Amino acid sequence: MIRVLFLAQLREQLGTAELHIHNDSVVSISTLKQYLVTNHSHWEPFIANSKLLVAVNHAYAKADVSIKSGDEIAFFPPVTGG
Amino acid sequence: MSFSIAVQVHDFDVGHEYAALTANDTAAGAVVFFVGRVRDMNHARDVKSMSLEHYPGMTETVLQQILEEAKGRWELLAARIVHRVGELQVADQIVFVGVTSVHREHAFQAAEFLMDFLKTRAPFWKKEITSQGAIWVEENVKDVKATQRW
Numbered sequence: 183m184i185r186v187l188f189l190a191q192l193r194e195q196l197g198t199a200e201l202h203i204h205n206d207s208v209v210s211i212s213t214l215k216q217y218l219v220t221n222h223s224h225w226e227p228f229i230a231n232s233k234l235l236v237a238v239n240h241a242y243a244k245a246d247v248s249i250k251s252g253d254e255i256a257f258f259p260p261v262t263g264g
Numbered sequence: 265m266s267f268s269i270a271v272q273v274h275d276f277d278v279g280h281e282y283a284a285l286t287a288n289d290t291a292a293g294a295v296v297f298f299v300g301r302v303r304d305m306n307h308a309r310d311v312k313s314m315s316l317e318h319y320p321g322m323t324e325t326v327l328q329q330i331l332e333e334a335k336g337r338w339e340l341l342a343a344r345i346v347h348r349v350g351e352l353q354v355a356d357q358i359v360f361v362g363v364t365s366v367h368r369e370h371a372f373q374a375a376e377f378l379m380d381f382l383k384t385r386a387p388f389w390k391k392e393i394t395s396q397g398a399i400w401v402e403e404n405v406k407d408v409k410a411t412q413r414w
Contacts (some may be wrong), residue, residue: 187319188391189389190391191400209407234335236287237319237387240319240321256387259400259403260402261383261385261386261388261389262281262402262404263359263382263386263387263388263390264358264379264383
């Protein structure tokens with residue numbers, strides 16, 4: 183099971199905070215994005231946003247990073263703290 | 265006191281942080297600290313209050329990494345980052361960054377470095393409550409550019 187979190191404004195845009203995914207075709211950030219858009223077509227503009235940031239197990243990650251069961255993936259907008 | 269971070273709902277006390285940063289340290293000839301506060305205007309919108317969200321777990325990890333990087337670049341004796349989350353009012357304190365060093369150059373530079381990277385790496389998000397409703401704060405291009413000098 184892959185745990186997927188949507189944070190801040192993205193959570194409000196998608197209306198979802200967290201998903202649990204059991205799917206063998208989801209093996210990387212890019213295949214995860216494809217899976218999300220295939221299953222929720224109205225999420226496409228938000229998931230395809232080039233400014234969207236991704237973390238795998240609390241570390242920033244790029245699209246080609248591989249993911250596996252047990253991982254925690256978080257999608258979120260550019261950060262604005264400080 | 266050495267190198268530490270805190271992510272917390274409650275307010276911090278600058279005097280207490282200063283005392284802790286310098287306690288039992290007779291080598292620290294320079295102390296630099298920065299406090300970020302909630303201001304009443306942003307992009308010509310009047311801000312009533314602010315809600316600060318973060319990503320528990322990753323926030324602490326990133327702040328520790330930023331501290332480690334600063335330690336590697338400058339001769340620091342101690343450093344501290346405190347960042348608040350939750351509901352904040354205008355003029356409330358948001359963030360404290362404090363650094364001590366033998367001489368001021370290292371302390372000044374490290375404090376600026378810590379703030380620049382905190383603003384662009386640490387997973388915090390501000391939502392302003394204004395007279396026009398709730399507005400998520402947009403990424404500031406100036407902040408992204410500021411990290412390029414390091």
